[in-house]
Amino acid sequence: MRIKNIIVLLIVLFSFSTYAQDMAEYTSGWESKIENSKVFNLKVEIENLGLEKARFKISNNKNIIDFHFNSKSTLILEIPFAENYSFKGHLSKNGNEINGFIKSGMLLYHLKLKRSTNNIYTGIWNLLMIDEMKSRDFYLSVENGKGNDYQAYPIFGDNRFTGTWCDNFLKENDLISFTDFKTGLQFKGKLMTDKIQLGIYLGKYKITQVTLKKSTNDWQIGGLKSDNNTSIIELSEMERLILKDSLPSTHAVLISKKGKVVYENYFDGYNPNIPHDMKSASKSISSAIVGIARDKSLFNSVEQSIFDFLPKKYQTHKDSLKSKIDIQSLLTMSSGLDADDYTRERNSSASENNYQPTRDWTETVLKAEMINQPNTEANYGSANSYLLGIAMDSVVSEPLELFMDKYLFQELEISNYIIQTDLKGIPYFGGGMYLTPRDMLKFGELYLNKGKWKEKRILSKKWVKDSFKNYYNLENVPDKNGYGYLWWRNTYKVNGKDIETVEARGAGGQYIFVIPCLKTVVVITSGNYRNRKTQQPELIFEKYILPYLKK
Structure with missing residues (x-):
């Protein structure tokens, strides 16, 4: 009887300790390292296309998902490979590739799956947008913890990934979970005495796991180097100011003239293969x-x-x-x-x-x-x-x-x-x-060439002409810019002469400058979201690029 009472007491004590975990104790910064630099660069395969027992597979250094589906109809492939995740695509006319999208969270990731000699279609899904993590550091900020309430925000040392938008913070006993509703990633953790075991999932399928310990030092985020300069013209003054952070958070500068790339350079670890948030x-x-x-x-x-x-x-x-x-x-x-x-x-x-x-x-x-x-x-x-x-x-x-x-x-x-x-x-x-940025440059050239790309008509000449008209001035922006069909208009001065441009603009400093009079397109991408320098590319363009283009 005494032994039975001891067992009951131990169970009660264990239950109490489990249920009594207070998230206030975990409100802190936590850190770990991702197991390898390509763990989020996922290989996607489709096997046995056109058959009843086709397979949709996702893997990194291990198999993650192996989903069987009926693919007798290949007009539009629709593959719901996990709860709240799907692939939707077209088979090309020649049967050599599938172009489609993985829907994950609020993003549609475009994939081109190419057919191999053994009739398997293969492509890469860069879930974090980047082609490889230059930093494997992984951080977790647990905030506002009290009882079962908390918020948790994962942060990657490689800040070329644009970050998570987390919500749905849940806790049950010693288990926590939350979701990045942008990428669709699920985070499921186990609270331990001095650490947090955190798995990162696609639905119920684990991609990787980390063991987090409380941070004792400042987090090391960004500070990545690039070496991707391909240039015909020299812009050394601009480069010097970018590298000394006088033109902060400039990620890429590209220039094409008469359809030829004459300048291409990347900074802060960016490279030609990383899609930038426009x-x-x-x-x-x-x-x-x-x-x-x-x-x-x-x-x-x-x-x-x-x-x-x-x-x-x-x-x-x-x-x-x-x-x-x-x-x-x-x-x-x-x-x-x-x-x-x-x-x-x-x-x-x-x-x-x-x-x-x-x-x-x-x-x-x-x-x-x-x-x-x-x-x-x-x-x-x-x-x-x-x-x-x-x-x-x-x-x-x-x-x-x-x-x-x-x-x-x-x-x-x-x-x-x-x-x-x-x-x-x-x-x-x-x-x-x-x-x-290279593809942004292509898009600018499409409009510079009045709707043609490589002599093929994609947009009517009339639509491009109508798009570039000045319909109204924007009353709620500081410069009262003229505006076309979702294109901004601007005028710059070089040596006393006005240069008119038509521009695509995005917060943080994402610009496509189309300069018809110079037969030139300039692309600048940046990360100036909270420092009031979102229009910095206009300064770079007018002061450090236009004078060289006019030579």
């Missing part, structure tokens, strides 16, 4: 997709009301004023909706900060107040381009991302890219595509 610079790509759809007569006119493209549930928002919101007003930021992203002082009802936290972005945007008659005054706001994505999704006969890939990216020979989506998995036209 932020709102990808709005100009969204404009190109609208143009392609118009060129294919998938809709009648840019003067069509947005309500022609919206499901019945949203028609209740149609009134005499909002019915005048047409495609052109959305392209030119002149919808009249209170959608201001730029002026921090005004909490606009349909700004990104207001509609993105809601469950139905379209509903929130359409409920916003009207501050102007459509097509009369322009105010920069991402809600305008977001609605364009919803409209284009309604007119194409296939998933919008596959349409974009087939008619734009494949035509430009672009395959290493990522598309951010909205909550419904539709490509987000408000910004957030990831392209390599």
Whole structure:
């Protein structure tokens, strides 16, 4: 009887210690190292395509997923290989490759799977966007711990990965879990006396595991070196200032003149193979997709009301004023909706900060107040381009991302890219595509060449001409820039002479400069998100690049 009582007491004590873990004790910085530098560079294979027992496989240094599916129909492959994860793609006409997307979190990762001699289609999924981690350091910031409540944010020493957006923080006994809703990664940890065992998963499938110990030193993040200079022209003064951090967080500078790359350089560990977050610079790509759809007569006119493209549930928002919101007003930021992203002082009802936290972005945007008659005054706001994505999704006969890939990216020979989506998995036209700087340069050259790439017409000459027109000046931006179809306009001075440009621009300093008079395209990518230097590329362009281009 005494032994039985002791056992019961031990069970109670064990249970109490397990249930009594307070997250306040774990509120700290934790650190470890990822097992190897390529653990997130996942090999993707499709075997036995066209047969009932086809296989979709994902692996790194070990097998992670082996999913069996029926692939008798190869018109569009749809493979739900794990809960909340899927692959969707097209088999090429010659059968040599599959172009498609892995949907993971809020991202669509484009993959090109090439057929090998043994009839297996193979490609690489760079889950963290980078081709290999230059730093294997892994950190975890556990914050605001109290009882079972906490937040936890994973941080990688290689900061070329743009970071996680974590949520859904759960705790049960000594187990914690949370999700990065951007990449779709799941984190599952076990709390121990002086460490945390943390697994990183795709759904229920483990990619890798780390054992974290409390940090005792400052975290080492970034500070990576690049050696990727390919140049015909010399920009030594610009390079000197970038390397001494006087032009901080500049990641890449590329220049093409008359279709030939004359300068290409990377900094802070970046290289030609890493897709960069374009932020709102990808709005100009969204404009190109609208143009392609118009060129294919998938809709009648840019003067069509947005309500022609919206499901019945949203028609209740149609009134005499909002019915005048047409495609052109959305392209030119002149919808009249209170959608201001730029002026921090005004909490606009349909700004990104207001509609993105809601469950139905379209509903929130359409409920916003009207501050102007459509097509009369322009105010920069991402809600305008977001609605364009919803409209284009309604007119194409296939998933919008596959349409974009087939008619734009494949035509430009672009395959290493990522598309951010909205909550419904539709490509987000408000910004957030990831392209390599070289591919951004290609896109700029498409517009410089009036819609042609390598002598092949991709966009109509008329659409490019209409896109570059100055419709309105943006009233809510400091410089009151002229604006076209999701393209900015600007004027620079060199030796007293005005040089006009048309630009794709994104937060943090993501720029594509198209300079028709010089037959030149310049791409600059940066990481200036919180230091008020988001327009630094304009300084670099005017002071350190344009004088050389004019020589």
